[in-house]
Amino acid sequence: MLYRTFPRDPDTRISALGLGFMRLPLLDGAIDVEASDDMVRAAVDSGVNYFDTAYVYHDGTSEPYVGSVVERLGVRDRVLLATKSPIWLAKTASDFDRFLDEQLARLKTDHIDFYLFHALNAVRWDFAKREGGLGFLDRAKRDGRIRRAGFSYHWTNALFKEIIDGYAWDFCQVQYNYVDTDYQAGIDGIRHAGAKGVGVVVMEPLRGGALARLPDAVRKTFAEFTTPRMPAEWALRFALDPREVVTVLSGTGSARELRENAAVAASARIDSIGAEETALYDRARAFYRERMKVPCTGCGYCMPCPNGVNIPETLSLWNAASMFDTREGTARWYKTAFADEKAGGDSCVSCGACLPNCPQGIAIDKRLGEAHSFLLG
Ligand code: SF4
Ligand code: SF4
Structure with a gap:
């Protein structure tokens, strides 16, 4: 495994592949504990040390599962826990503390290594500023309940930069893959975060799994490369390439997939994509973009709609x-x-x-x- 660091925290080594706990294997509609445990074991054995969950994942059962598996495997000192505050459920300033304390209990830990406001958008960002959310982050860092503060993000590039500039964030979490280079924060936002000393965690490198199932045209494009690669490898290598990216989250469905992805992350170095690969990524992106229905960039200048349409x-x-x-x-x-x-x-x-x-x-x-x-x- 290769390790990288957040700019404001050069002493904490973070695996280039992180494990996401949003889409765990299921059995009868609930988390399949046996299969998930296998995956977590494979992750730890492969050197993955960044575990990402959230209050709301799996209808609130992801955090308790993470707390349980980390305790059962006895690996709390070997992994860094990241989780997210459900800011849209907060009604008053005291709710920030209430959620965090509940999350510490669910995760069976006295501190959360990386704590995020979940999916900030214009409304939630205003709420966080107005209701003392940023002061709460400062306080929680001071009293040791969290080590680093960040936010995850799915909104426009313009608002992303405003949020990055609006607080001394340690890190942020954004969607990035070889199709979505100019969507939401995009590569421009990633570069902006890096320039401000904010580390970047990438989510959706496989676009919810869509880039693991390539249409024939894209498969043939990538087959022109000298070395054969699986679709997931193309996607992971792309997401791991920018120097601002510290870790890429993979929501794998099995221990086998986890090991395959870990092997990719163990050899994907920063700025290592060459001209030949870039040309292939460009052609794959063009294929997908030709199938776009509407040239919306997600900039958000049309918002808010007075009738509530997103x-x-x-x-x-x-x-x-x-x-x-x-x-x-x-x-x-x-x-x-x-x-x-x-x-x-x-x-x-x-x-x-x-x-x-x-x-x-x-x-x-x-x-x-x-x-x-x-x-x-
Ligand atoms: S519809 Fe237009 S203004 Fe609205 S997000 Fe898309 S590109 Fe931007
Ligand atoms: S109601 Fe329709 S036309 Fe009017 S602002 Fe909203 S999306 Fe645009």
Whole structure:
């Protein structure tokens, strides 16, 4: 395994591959403890020392599982625990402390090594500033309940930079893969974080598994490379290449997959992708982008919609369903997270308020209707 460090914490060695506890193997709808334990053992044996979970993963059962497996294997002194505060559930300043104390108990530990505000967006960032969330992070670091403070992020590039500049973060966690180079924080945001001394954790290097199942055209493109590689290796090497990236989270489904990914991370050095590989990544990206339904960059300038529509995310899910042939799964997520919350395309009343703000000139109201029909039609 190769190890890297956060800029503000050069003494803590972090494995280039981190283990995500968001999509654990399931048995009868619950975490499959035996299979998950095998994976955790394989991770520790491979030198993986960064474990990432969150209050809400697996309906609140991920953190207790992590606490349990770390205790049973007796590896607390060998792993770094990262978890996330469910900031959208907080109503007052005291809730920040309440969640953290509950998380310490669930994880069976007296400190959390890396603590994040989960999925900051404009509303949550305003809430954190207004309700003393940043002071809470300072306090929790001082009293030793957390060691380092960060945030995870799925919103626009512009807001990402504002948040990075708005507090002395130790690290951040962003989506990055060879298709999403200019999406959400993007490589521009990653470079910005690095320039400010903020370490970067990458999530979704396989785009929820979509980049592990390549269409024929992309498979043939990558087959032109001199050395054969599995699809996951192409994806992991890309995510591990920027020097700002400290660790890449992989939500593997088995011990075998974990070992394969660890072997990649053990040989992927910073800035090691050459011109030949770059050309292949560019062609693969172009293939996916040709299948995009709408040229939305997720910039968010159209937001907020007075009628509550989440415009960038609705358009993004439409694109994802088309690009990766994942209509069924994407539609399920779209329905529960957006349409049922009256934030989907069918809630657009064509008031036109967003239209002048879109730098891409997208006919947003019309395209939202198409997106909704495509996903739930
Ligand atoms: S046109 Fe639709 S999406 Fe745009 S601001 Fe009006 S209701 Fe919202
Ligand atoms: S619809 Fe336009 S303004 Fe809104 S996020 Fe997409 S590109 Fe940006």
